[in-house]
Amino acid sequence: MQYHAMSFAMEGFRVYLVGYRGSTPHEQVLKNEQITLHHMHEPPLFITKLPKLLGYAVKVIWQSVMLAWTLLLLPNMSSIFIQNPPSIPTMLISYIVSRIRFSTLVIDWHNYGYTILAMALRPGHPLVTFSKWYEKKCGGLASYNFCVTNAMKEDLLSQWNIRAITAHDKPSELFQTISLEQQHNLFCRLSKEYPVFASQDNAIDHTRFTQKNTDGAVAKVDGRPALLMSSTSWTEDEDFGLLLDALKKYDQLPSTDTFPDLVCVISGKGPQKIFYTQQIADYNWKKVKFCLPWLAAEDYPLMLGSADIGVCLHKSSSGLDLPMKVVDMFGCGLPVCAVNFQCIRELVHHDENGLLFHDSEELFTQLKDLLFRFPKMASRLKLYRENLASFQELRWHSQWRKIILPIFYKIGGIQMSAFDLPGFLEDDFDEEAKKEQ
Known part of the structure; x- marks a missing residue:
């Protein structure tokens, strides 16, 4: 509204x-x-x-x-x-x-x-x-x-x-593709509160994902983790357990260059957040790290524009509405893996601007395929971003x-x-x- x-x-x-x-x-x-x-x-x-x-x-x-x-x-x-x-x-x-x-x-x-x-x-x-x-x-x-x-x-x-x-x-004009410098500034600011964004070597002007070179130019860090973004209401109609199960399977993949580490930013408030926060804390994660912030209205579009892949867990109670969060992600040029339901195809075109899944096993397979040898060989993510250009025009x-x-x-x-x-x-x-x- x-x-x-x-x-x-x-x-x-x-x-x-x-x-x-x-x-x-x-x-x-x-x-x-x-x-x-x-x-x-x-x-x-x-x-x-x-x-x-x-x-x-x-x-x-x-x-x-x-x-x-x-x-x-x-x-x-x-x-x-x-x-x-x-x-x-x-x-x-x-x-x-x-x-x-x-x-x-x-x-x-x-x-x-x-x-x-x-x-x-x-x-x-x-x-x-x-x-x-x-x-x-x-x-x-x-x-x-x-x-x-x-x-x-x-x-x-x-x-x-x-x-x-x-x-x-x-998408409103607030949700746009953003520059590397904007991403770097966001990561620098968030790293003061959330360690997952901080550089592992504590170097000045470095974050986990970006670095500012001596000439002042910002570049992506080699060997960086992939950044997954999801926004949820932590309610029954958005089953976070589905994403959590898929991430547990991903976490069990070999620790090699074939599949990158994964940082998952999950924003939102809701009644089931405490329950799932405890589940995350109780699991011995190796490849996957979590950040569960409540992002300011101005930072939310920046985070979407900085992520590599989005996940939408929305399941319509009627099967007739569409998740605004996917619209926002598309506005920022962010490809999405979304739960499949009756009319989601009016927004997400499978294997064109994103992927549709039914269960955690299917989501795990999609994450594994999309992130294979990331970031050097993330050709499907790049293709989806290119296909989103027409959506971003209107x-x-x-x-x-x-x-x-x-x-x-x-x-x-x-x-x-x-x-x-x-x-x-x-x-x-x-x-x-x-x-x-």
Whole structure:
């Protein structure tokens, strides 16, 4: 939603971005005079001490009141633009306020909330059934709908008779191929906190991956390890154990020049991070090293641009959405190994810009093949990078102007509210399920 906010602001819209306090928004959002952040009050802590179902009911009432109050107090706005999921109570409250304020409701469909809920409960659970009915009814109340895949567009129409416009995610201008000097500066800065980036000989202006020569030019270090980058939410729908099993197999390969050492940078926060951090610590690694940072918004694109290979563990609950993290990786020219699911081929073209895998054994084989005699013979990685050049040509704002902006010109007005809020049923039940595992 931050990308939408920045694009609206670039086109002269006044944007009110509504949400809870959490991760710091990107600097371009914070410093943009066209964008105003409106933070809602978090539900009170006493709710967590109530019986589970009562707590959920009280929380959704709290969220409904806070959201309605916040939207009603905003200055005049021509439209309310929401991202789904979360669905409850966002969709219904946004529709009610849009009717009261004579604004147009627009929904950006990234997935279905009820399918996320079904992962935590079961497909036939009464709450899942209610959530699906609610999503269908409320989704049909929007004046305009966007979605992120052609498969979702077809599903919305066939299942719920909702007509949507496909707007595939594209990388923002923040995600670019970067220079060796930028990589070197990033590694130097991170090496002060994370030893895996530091030079083994402690030489000045040297890192594990780059070095600055006497003439001031930056070069890659001979015999350097390969750098693998993955971003995960550390949740059930992104099985980190799959990557961990593949890396254990890779770690057992002979310690020769045939297969390089591997440094794995795994960014993100989530409920299973502590569990897997302990698993990593308990294993006697030989060829593989780990770094689990929480990267600043400005450093994340730089890390993607510095990596040799990306891994995406995202498995869609509906099979109809696409992982934005792969879009970002492609924007930086980073080839990806991604979990195969229903519509991932709308983004990852197998053996053209990356590879698709089903299990840890397949991922291990792909890593072994791609990194054979790295970096001297990494011809497939080089080919994938070359094939990504065409993907990098079309950026977020250019596509946004072609597909999304005309709809808001049609709506009229230059003030709008955009928000992306934590859900009630989807987030809470998913979190409870993870705690019980």
